Amino acid sequence: MEGLGFSAAHFIIGHKKCEHLHGHNWRVGVTVEGEPDERGLVVDFLELKSLLKQLCDGYDHLLLLPAENPALKRLSEGKNIRISIHGREFEFPKEDVVWLPVINTTVEELARVVADEVVKNLSAYPNVDKITVLVEESPGESATQERRIKA
Ligand SMILES: [Zn+2]
Numbered sequence: 001m002e003g004l005g006f007s008a009a010h011f012i013i014g015h016k017k018c019e020h021l022h023g024h025n026w027r028v029g030v031t032v033e034g035e036p037d038e039r040g041l042v043v044d045f046l047e048l049k050s051l052l053k054q055l056c057d058g059y060d061h062l063l064l065l066p067a068e069n070p071a072l073k074r075l076s077e078g079k080n081i082r083i084s085i086h087g088r089e090f091e092f093p094k095e096d097v098v099w100l101p102v103i104n105t106t107v108e109e110l111a112r113v114v115a116d117e118v119v120k121n122l123s124a125y126p127n128v129d130k131i132t133v134l135v136e137e138s139p140g141e142s143a144t145q146e147r148r149i150k151a
Pocket residue numbers: 010011018022023024137
């Protein structure tokens with residue numbers, strides 16, 4: 001399933017060019033595999049789509065920061081979040097920032113976070129065997145994450 005996305009800013013710590021703050025129109029897609037139920041459905045795509053939309057909305061027009069990167073120093077966190085990366089300081093309003101449980105906000109890591117969220121929400125779908133999440137930051141730059149739901 002394609003066609004969902006969000007606009008967000010990020011940087012990739014330790015990357016010469018991409019360590020500078022910039023943004024993308026990210027795309028998110030999910031493929032679901034499994035045994036169709038008596039209605040011929042593996043999942044209700046409307047429900048899956050609303051879950052993905054909720055996730056995308058949570059990132060949209062925000063700054064995605066990697067919570068687990070040791071080079072990112074949190075200087076202060078109040079109304080504003082002040083951080084330092086390799087001696088360069090940034091300050092952002094708290095409500096503009098999303099901390100992600102990743103070492104860097106890369107397509108690979110975002111695909112993992114989205115896949116984890118989708119799996120968490122798939123317990124209501126016993127027919128799902130496998131999901132594949134695709135995250136794309138620009139055409140041709142994407143990553144996928146597979147999760148087996150059943151053994
Ligand atoms: Zn980028």
